Amino acid sequence: MQWTKQNEQTVYENRWFSVNLADVELPDGRHLDHFLIRLRPVAVATVVNEAGEVLLLWRHRFITDSWGWELAAGVVEDGEDIAVAAARELEEETGWRPGTLHHLMTVEPSNGLTDARHHIYWSDEGEYVGHPVDDFESDRREWVSLKLVPDMIARGEVPAANMAAALLLLHHLRLTDD
Numbered sequence: 243m244q245w246t247k248q249n250e251q252t253v254y255e256n257r258w259f260s261v262n263l264a265d266v267e268l269p270d271g272r273h274l275d276h277f278l279i280r281l282r283p284v285a286v287a288t289v290v291n292e293a294g295e296v297l298l299l300w301r302h303r304f305i306t307d308s309w310g311w312e313l314a315a316g317v318v319e320d321g322e323d324i325a326v327a328a329a330r331e332l333e334e335e336t337g338w339r340p341g342t343l344h345h346l347m348t349v350e351p352s353n354g355l356t357d358a359r360h361h362i363y364w365s366d367e368g369e370y371v372g373h374p375v376d377d378f379e380s381d382r383r384e385w386v387s388l389k390l391v392p393d394m395i396a397r398g399e400v401p402a403a404n405m406a407a408a409l410l411l412l413h414h415l416r417l418t419d420d
Contacts, residue, residue, distance in 0.1 A: 243269050258282065258317070281358040285327035286315040286408065289340050289368035290416055294388050296409065297336055299380035310401040311386070311394060313408060328363040336383045337374040341367035346411060351404045362408045388413045
């Protein structure tokens with residue numbers, strides 16, 4: 243059963259997103275108005291060190307008034323390569339410059355409402371280059387054992403679904419490869 247977009251109009255937009263209204267035709271021929279949010283791609287990155295620890299940020303999200311562990315993330319600038327954006331975000335938010343980045347996964351965190359795509363990368367090496375430029379992004383940055391990830395997620399310490407999925411995949415890949 244496929245819904246078909248007949249047209250779409252922008253209701254509001256700024257440099258970060260646009261809110262659009264689409265006329266959608268259902269398979270039975272009925273139409274409905276559906277609001278959607280168009281977003282720029284998001285680049286996400288982390289490092290897993292030789293000790294099997296992953297670099298995380300402890301931060302507060304004011305929208306949901308929640309604290310949780312996350313990976314460094316941010317929007318991809320116009321014309322910027324996604325992997326380059328992921329490396330830039332990691333360095334700006336943690337002070338760590340990653341080695342070669344490997345694509346881990348791409349997810350659509352809310353595809354019933356937005357077209358957001360989060361492109362998640364990781365590296366098995368990094369170089370500390372100094373205090374993070376964007377230190378306001380998090381309360382602290384820590385190396386956390388991948389072995390702890392499933393329990394952290396179960397306790398609600400990683401509330402963002404995209405971050406939880408990426409950490410569980412890293413847990414699986416890194417701890418079953420050895």
